[in-house]
Amino acid sequence: MLAVTLAWIVFVLVEFLGIVGFLTNVFLIITIVRWKHYRFPSFLIIGSLAVADTYHCLHTSTYFYPPIVNLGTGSDPLLGWILVMNALDWTAWGITLTHMIGLSFDRFLAIVKYNHYKLYVTSRRVALLIAAAWAIEGTLALVLASTQSCCPMVPKPDLLSFDFIKIDRWTNKTGIVHTVNWYSYVYMPQEVIAMFLLLVLNPISVLTLYRRSKKAAGLCSSSGRRFRRDLRVYLQIGVVIAVFFAYMTAYYLTINLKLTNRLGVTLFNSLLYNINNMINPLVYVTINKHLRAHFWNTISFGLIPIPRRRRVDSLASPCASRRGTIVVRPERSETLTSVSSA
Numbered sequence: 040m041l042a043v044t045l046a047w048i049v050f051v052l053v054e055f056l057g058i059v060g061f062l063t064n065v066f067l068i069i070t071i072v073r074w075k076h077y078r079f080p081s082f083l084i085i086g087s088l089a090v091a092d093t094y095h096c097l098h099t100s101t102y103f104y105p106p107i108v109n110l111g112t113g114s115d116p117l118l119g120w121i122l123v124m125n126a127l128d129w130t131a132w133g134i135t136l137t138h139m140i141g142l143s144f145d146r147f148l149a150i151v152k153y154n155h156y157k158l159y160v161t162s163r164r165v166a167l168l169i170a171a172a173w174a175i176e177g178t179l180a181l182v183l184a185s186t187q188s189c190c191p192m193v194p195k196p197d198l199l200s201f202d203f204i205k206i207d208r209w210t211n212k213t214g215i216v217h218t219v220n221w222y223s224y225v226y227m228p229q230e231v232i233a234m235f236l237l238l239v240l241n242p243i244s245v246l247t248l249y250r251r252s253k254k255a256a257g258l259c260s261s262s263g264r265r266f267r268r269d270l271r272v273y274l275q276i277g278v279v280i281a282v283f284f285a286y287m288t289a290y291y292l293t294i295n296l297k298l299t300n301r302l303g304v305t306l307f308n309s310l311l312y313n314i315n316n317m318i319n320p321l322v323y324v325t326i327n328k329h330l331r332a333h334f335w336n337t338i339s340f341g342l343i344p345i346p347r348r349r350r351v352d353s354l355a356s357p358c359a360s361r362r363g364t365i366v367v368r369p370e371r372s373e374t375l376t377s378v379s380s381a
Contacts, residue, residue, distance in 0.1 A: 049306055053313055057100030060317025064093040066338045067320040074333045080165040081145055081272070087169045088138040088319065091131040095316040098128050126184035132226065133176030136233040139283055141168065142276050143240040150244045150269050179225055230287065237284050241277065248273060275326045279319050286315045 067089045076082040145165075149156045251266050289311055293304055324331045335343045 049309070053309060054100055056310070056313040056317055057096045060096035060313065061093055061100065063317060063320040064089045064096065066334065067323065068093070070330065070334045070337045073337060076330070076333075078162060080160045080162050081142070081149075081276070083162060083165045083169060084138050084141045084145060085319070085323065087173075088135065088142075091134040091138070092316045092319055094127060094131045095135070096313070098124060098131070099313055099316070122184045126180040129180040129183065129222075129226065130173075130176045133179065133229060134172060135283075136226075136229045137172045137176070138169075139280060140233050140236050141165075143237055143244075143280060146273055146276055147240045147244050150247050150273065153269070183221060183225065234284065234287055237280055241280060244273065245277075271326060275323050278322045278326075282311075282315050282318050286311045 068086055071077055071082055071086040071089075077086060145160060148159050152159065248266070248270060251269075286308075289308055293308055320334075324334045332345045336345050
């Protein structure tokens, strides 16, 4: 009885995370498009990643997690709708992997090569890379699903799993028996490469930020303002990458230590997977005040107004007070102008 009660509690929690993640990712996409944040390369990657996360949240809420909704259906693992959902899920997962690498590279170049960042990274180049990623990942998933040459993934039949299994031996519609798990050959290398690059690029970015913090101790120079800006941006993406890396680490430890049959481990992985899909919009909105204002305006359908920007730069005011000056932010320029006080 206790196990069944626990299963239903996790069921409600996972469904809640999936629904919240779906809605917040949808509103994040609308915000990026409506307020033209897509003009910036980083937001192009974030918006495309939100599309993949939207499907992941929808997928986990209606199919994989938890299998309690599929109990007693006797579903054939090769039914067309299952293969379609598998193909879409594989595509979204491939996009998640490639975009996590893209975000890491974007922040690495912005922090380590900040003087040449705009030469290397442009919105057009990022858009082309995103389109190529969707085309390649979509084609791979379509081939695997249409030829039924990859193991279908179906919910475990028992109540307490909250996980899925890969069918390692199945017969396709032509009667050919398959035993090769092509999923491992196609997606596992992407997962390993993604984890390796995250493990290499992000510590370098963090170390570079730390060294620049030493040089920008006064925080009154242009380098100090650049450091604060880079730190805020990296915090947004760094938290997202950290959660993703935590999920991937737990996932591979579970597989390699053969803990997939442990209920507690399975529940933890399921919850961490859903948190990974729904946390992105919350992190961006929490740290980025301009995106937060636009997001709340969007989610309230315009009822919550966007605050007007203050003319006095609060970040520079401590330095200004020491110099006896007031720093004024011009309305149509990004340059800060110092006006001596009387």
